Amino acid sequence: MKARFIFNPHSGSNRRNPHLRDRAAAFIAEHGWDARVVDTERPRHATELARRAVDEGCTLVVAIGGDGTMNEVACALIDTPVSFGLIPCGSGNGLGRHLGIRDPGRGAFRTLLTGRPVAIDTGMVNADPFFCVAGLGFEAVIASRFATLTSRGFSGYLRTGVAAWRSHRPEHYTIHHAGGRDEVEAFTLAISNSSQYGNNAYIAPGASVHDGRLNVTAVPSVGLHNAVPLLWRLFNGSLYRTASVRRWEGERFVIERARPGWIHTDGEPRAEISRLEISVRPRSLRIVVPAGQAVT
Numbered sequence: 001m002k003a004r005f006i007f008n009p010h011s012g013s014n015r016r017n018p019h020l021r022d023r024a025a026a027f028i029a030e031h032g033w034d035a036r037v038v039d040t041e042r043p044r045h046a047t048e049l050a051r052r053a054v055d056e057g058c059t060l061v062v063a064i065g066g067d068g069t070m071n072e073v074a075c076a077l078i079d080t081p082v083s084f085g086l087i088p089c090g091s092g093n094g095l096g097r098h099l100g101i102r103d104p105g106r107g108a109f110r111t112l113l114t115g116r117p118v119a120i121d122t123g124m125v126n127a128d129p130f131f132c133v134a135g136l137g138f139e140a141v142i143a144s145r146f147a148t149l150t151s152r153g154f155s156g157y158l159r160t161g162v163a164a165w166r167s168h169r170p171e172h173y174t175i176h177h178a179g180g181r182d183e184v185e186a187f188t189l190a191i192s193n194s195s196q197y198g199n200n201a202y203i204a205p206g207a208s209v210h211d212g213r214l215n216v217t218a219v220p221s222v223g224l225h226n227a228v229p230l231l232w233r234l235f236n237g238s239l240y241r242t243a244s245v246r247r248w249e250g251e252r253f254v255i256e257r258a259r260p261g262w263i264h265t266d267g268e269p270r271a272e273i274s275r276l277e278i279s280v281r282p283r284s285l286r287i288v289v290p291a292g293q294a295v296t
């Protein structure tokens, strides 16, 4: 097997405990693969490293990191025959959790040996691909603040979320979809390929990563009166039972807002824009999932 492992020393707890780099090297030696581990040195470097691996004839490129690293590596593998492997060890790990690749230890490495490739969809926001969730509003503000933290993990999301919640106000959006146009006030607006943000927070319960469709979810104003029930439903996978939460499903959307603002793709902040053209590239990424795992 000719492979490349791309390790992000900045993801999740890798900074404090970079043992997964050594574990990957030991795995390569144990199985006699023609492979090596390379570290990312800066944001977006993983895409360059993955492109190089493809050019050099690797048939498998593995991301060791969170959803941001996953996104950067996967961007280089869209519409190629190269398989994508994931050792999820970030702060949220939304795609890994959706696909049943949970354990950054033995389980995820075993999947590289015994798993099967599944072709999943790529979502596009203008020119930026995403595989898990993209979004606007509160979640994009969190992504922009979280990107500046040196200490990461779930507690980092929690602290950032509580601080941003106090000052964030719902925004007005126009959503163009196949059935027409809707105007919404949303606290946060998510465009999902997979079902969750990460940490089992299900923003689009029931979403499928290979149905050629995306889910847009608008969460209304979140205040003291409804924050707890909304959070409970988010983590319980029943958000769509909240009457005030609106959703659309389809292949194409255009989302407009009055002023440019942050967006995020897979938890990473991107350019501040006011018009988003959203589309999907069906079954464009081959990702290795556990052999017995049913993939929705």
Ligand SMILES: Nc1ncnc2c1ncn2[C@@H]1O[C@H](COP(=O)(O)OP(=O)(O)OP(=O)(O)O)[C@@H](O)[C@H]1O
Pocket (backbone or CB within 6 Å): 008, 009, 010, 011, 012, 040, 041, 042, 043, 044, 045, 065, 066, 067, 068, 069, 070, 072, 089, 090, 091, 092, 093, 094, 152, 153, 198, 266, 267, 268
């Ligand atoms: N050497 C580096 N130094 C600083 N940042 C880096 C480096 N290499 C990559 N990055 C950036 O680290 C960021 C975070 O990575 P990643 O998303 O994998 O971890 P996470 O945010 O902890 O997890 P999750 O996305 O699952 O919440 C990405 O924006 C990536 O571009």
